[in-house]
Amino acid sequence: MTRPVLALTVGDVAGIGPEITARTLLHHPALRERCVPVVVGDADSLRRGCETIGADPAAVRVLDHPSEATNDPALIEVVQAGPSLAHVPFGEIHPDAGDGAHRYVVTAVELAKQGAVHGIVTAPLNKAAMHAAGHRFPGHTELLAHEFAVRNFSLVLSAGDLYFFHLTTHVSLREAIDGVTPERTDAVLTLAGAFTRALGRPGERIGLAGLNPHAGENRIFGHEDADVLAPAVERARAAGLDVHGPLPADALIPQAVKGRWNLVVVCYHDQGHAPFKAVYGDDGVNITVGLPVVRVSVDHGTAFDIAGQGVAREASLVLAAERAADLAPGWDHVWRAAQAAESTPDAD
Numbered sequence: 001m002t003r004p005v006l007a008l009t010v011g012d013v014a015g016i017g018p019e020i021t022a023r024t025l026l027h028h029p030a031l032r033e034r035c036v037p038v039v040v041g042d043a044d045s046l047r048r049g050c051e052t053i054g055a056d057p058a059a060v061r062v063l064d065h066p067s068e069a070t071n072d073p074a075l076i077e078v079v080q081a082g083p084s085l086a087h088v089p090f091g092e093i094h095p096d097a098g099d100g101a102h103r104y105v106v107t108a109v110e111l112a113k114q115g116a117v118h119g120i121v122t123a124p125l126n127k128a129a130m131h132a133a134g135h136r137f138p139g140h141t142e143l144l145a146h147e148f149a150v151r152n153f154s155l156v157l158s159a160g161d162l163y164f165f166h167l168t169t170h171v172s173l174r175e176a177i178d179g180v181t182p183e184r185t186d187a188v189l190t191l192a193g194a195f196t197r198a199l200g201r202p203g204e205r206i207g208l209a210g211l212n213p214h215a216g217e218n219r220i221f222g223h224e225d226a227d228v229l230a231p232a233v234e235r236a237r238a239a240g241l242d243v244h245g246p247l248p249a250d251a252l253i254p255q256a257v258k259g260r261w262n263l264v265v266v267c268y269h270d271q272g273h274a275p276f277k278a279v280y281g282d283d284g285v286n287i288t289v290g291l292p293v294v295r296v297s298v299d300h301g302t303a304f305d306i307a308g309q310g311v312a313r314e315a316s317l318v319l320a321a322e323r324a325a326d327l328a329p330g331w332d333h334v335w336r337a338a339q340a341a342e343s344t345p346d347a348d
Contacts, residue, residue, distance in 0.1 A: 012097045014092055028314075037121070090307040098126060102137075118294075124302045139170055141153070148292055156286070169269050171269075211228075295324070
């Protein structure tokens, strides 16, 4: 594919999703040289997003199918998914907005299954609003995995050439410790290796962070590093992957920030998210590895406190679309690796 078609889900319309989508598509024409972005969401909310940023609401054009897209940089082309949400106020948890955010993702998945889009880019949703609408998913990642019916997947944070894979994500710390299993570690290391091929850099070094302080310090601070992680590293190396570890996280992650490592595997949500966001803020994106198509998301929330004020920055969404466009052509490597390891336990 020379120019992949990307489904941009608009997220929770009570938040900044519509306005950052409008900014992304109207203020960054160079993006159209890399992909064909088609919004999946609500046209009226996008028109309101245009008004918020001082753009003409007439720029919003409704499509019946992504194949109708012209990729005109003066237009926001949208597949209308469900009823208008023009009644939803800015900055409030609203079940209709939560239901819409869920529906936009489900619609994007169906388009991907049909082959109508080659990747999915997600603006932020609000978990409380989605739950209020009866959709009890911890977040985008788990919803997408459910809709694609996959079990082997990983949340990956990325900034520039740095990628943080996660063994576990949206679970309690107690559950995360239990979730660091041999099978799960093998599966994520396999995904990380496949991802290096999608990047065009097979053989890239992969650093695995220890679960416990000092990676267990020779079993003084726990046995998981020696009994679970170290054998997984040996199996990965025997399979041809250049994996190192388990390494103390407080040494590995600073080294990665300084450029010594490009691919890092962490054990639980805050082991990766806290340092990543402290360093990169909104300059990172969230990639789901293990789906049939690439999915990239902004790495920030709905920002209800500033929604509708026209001050939200679109940089993370632009970066997410660019990253999805770059990864889509080589994504089959990652998908085939995920299928090969599909018998592993659930990711979270």
